[in-house]
Amino acid sequence: MEHIGQNSPLGNHTALVEFILIGFSDVPNLQGFLFGIFLIIYIVILTGNTLIIMITKVDPSLQIPMYFFLQNFSFLEMCYVSVTVPRLLADLCRQNRSISFVTCAFQMDIFVSLGSTECLILTAMAYDRYVAICNPLMYPVIMNNRLCIQLAASCWITGILVPIGLTYNVFSSPFCKSNELNHFFCDVPPVVQLACGDTLMIETLIYVIATLNITVPFVLILGSYVNIISTIMKLPSATGRAKAFSTCSSHLMVVTLFFGSGIIVYMEPKSSHSSGMDKYLSLFYSILIPMFNPIIYCLRNKDVTVALRKFLQKVNVP
Template sequence: MYQKVETFLIGKCLCDLEMFEKRLLVTTLVEFILIGFSDLPKLQGFLFGVFLIIYIVILMGNSLIIMITKVDPSLQTPMYFFLRNFSFLEICYVSVTVPRLLADLCRQNKSISFLACAFQMDIFVTLGATECFILTAMAYDRYVAICNPLTYPVIMNNRLCIQLAAACWITGILVPIGLIYKIFSSPFCKSNELNHFFCDVPPVVQLACGDTLMIEILIYVIATLVINIPFVLVLGSYVNIISTILKLPSATGRAKAFSTCSSHLMVVTLFFGSGVIVYMEPTSTHSSGMDKYLSLFYTILIPLFNPIIYCLRNKDVMVALGKFLQKVNVP
């Protein structure tokens, strides 16, 4: 009898101790540890060099596109106005994650406070949403230019272009507000180690305690509004664009029309495709290791490809680049 009572009391004490530890962890957890690429200790220096070079190329490539499309008279069209916005967006986009990644590769302490983590996530989601909207606006511009060429100057006037760009940025800012509040108002008691190199939505949600169903529903709704619907609109635009191009009597005209659209279509496919894979999959089924490496694709590699795609596949930009380099006396 006494032995049973003693066993019961010991079990209850252990249970209470475990509950106390969980509560203590919830109340004292004030930061995350970004694991990043700590599992590759021998490659830290190599990865730092690679990511630094990529970051510099992204900054230089997109800055060059901004300067060229701003100063060259032949590129003062709606298409290049949106491309200039897109390039500026890409500079901001990589600057949210890559500098932190480079710093973490050089130090032992990889902690990030809740506030800093929430801020990074908010800016990252804002820029990602804005990029989806800008790509959609660029698709609409190509649709009007190719399917309604006679009314194109009237429809895509300066006022409408500015309004579309402003709408993209403002809507992008509003998108993550509720999501960020919902995520960081949840208790975190599982661990404070993020198997990622920045505060992305899925890995942070995986560390939240309790029922995260409402958060997952909110993520799904936002992903549908920000990724799926714009992607469908872009695809719809290109169905009409391709149909119109195929009806052109001149082979030269068809080739020129395809060349102005193919760059944008490649970027859209890469960006939206990776976004659907990461944010439309239920958080509970996410593989943190896989997400980390997939994130490298849409946070670093796609921004690296964009200047290359838009420059090398666009004759007008290449000509303008040649003129620009001659003006600054670059041999």
């Protein structure tokens, strides 16, 4: 364990300069099995999202705003899992699981940035569905190329900039407790738990960012879907209602899974945090949900399914 001397209002203590990621070392007999499982999941995520990006770019029937946002979402998902999974796979193969402060801070900032961007992209996708179903005649005018690009750029820029202050405040705090993180990556809650002294400002900042990047987008998405469902229920044709629902169901499933686990982890009071539970919840929203997303969008969206079938037939043609 590497330390440096440091004085603080708490008195003399040794401050940590690196963490040890416990990960899944508490189940040593399952290291090989877990490596295989996570490697397969990682390959599925990369392959599935790459296919979605390719077919939505080449298929003429998918050149509409909904699939432009889906392209952004799929690329984001590949980046999102690549922040945590390669490190997890490496740690499952070695004894030394130490991670420096700089690397830990970088991983946390990128992970939170991409998570924030995902919340905003999902909100933009909900707005797209809202306009398409509640105001279909004006849809081509409202959701023009310029607005789509502006919305996507705003999501990426905002998502990247917002967590910088949080990361700075977290790693400006002294760390004088155990340097063992009961986690498989540098997520915010387990790192803050190791900080010394008064962490009220950091916890307040976490709640503010979580409210702005998780709760507010979630409320906006719910508002969009209240209007969407209200409009769909007024459609006279059962076939029309089924078709309208089918264009929203995949997005709604992804929103429920991602926001549900994110709200539990980031909005839960620190006093009730369980590091073990946080680890498995993080596993759920950082790895498992990204694996389900391309499957959900392919199986629940008929347009994507048809386009994928045509794409695979072209690939297999000699």
